[in-house]
Amino acid sequence: MPLPENFQREVLDALNRKGISPGCELCPANSWSVADQAVTLIVSKLDGRMALPPPNIPSAALVCNNCGNVRLFALSVLGFMDPKGGDAK
Ligand SMILES: [Zn+2]
Numbered sequence: 001m002p003l004p005e006n007f008q009r010e011v012l013d014a015l016n017r018k019g020i021s022p023g024c025e026l027c028p029a030n031s032w033s034v035a036d037q038a039v040t041l042i043v044s045k046l047d048g049r050m051a052l053p054p055p056n057i058p059s060a061a062l063v064c065n066n067c068g069n070v071r072l073f074a075l076s077v078l079g080f081m082d083p084k085g086g087d088a089k
Pocket residue numbers: 024025026027028029064065066067068069
């Protein structure tokens with residue numbers, strides 16, 4: 001899944017369009033850095049069986065510049081991917 005060259009700007013624009021609350025929920029800061037790469041959450045099945053490749057949730061990560069709190073946002077919901085598995089952009 002290729003990410004756009006201006007991935008960080010596009011993540012912020014998508015979050016702004018959705019009206020995401022900018023303040024950190026753990027500290028009084030409102031200063032975030034957007035990771036310049038996608039973060040992938042590996043999904044584990046409850047029955048213990050492994051799947052290869054494992055199911056995953058490609059995400060955008062925002063890191064609070066004050067306390068290090070990490071927020072993750074599914075790229076499919078932000079419009080970077082087709083929710084059915086393909087690339088949206
Ligand atoms: Zn914070």
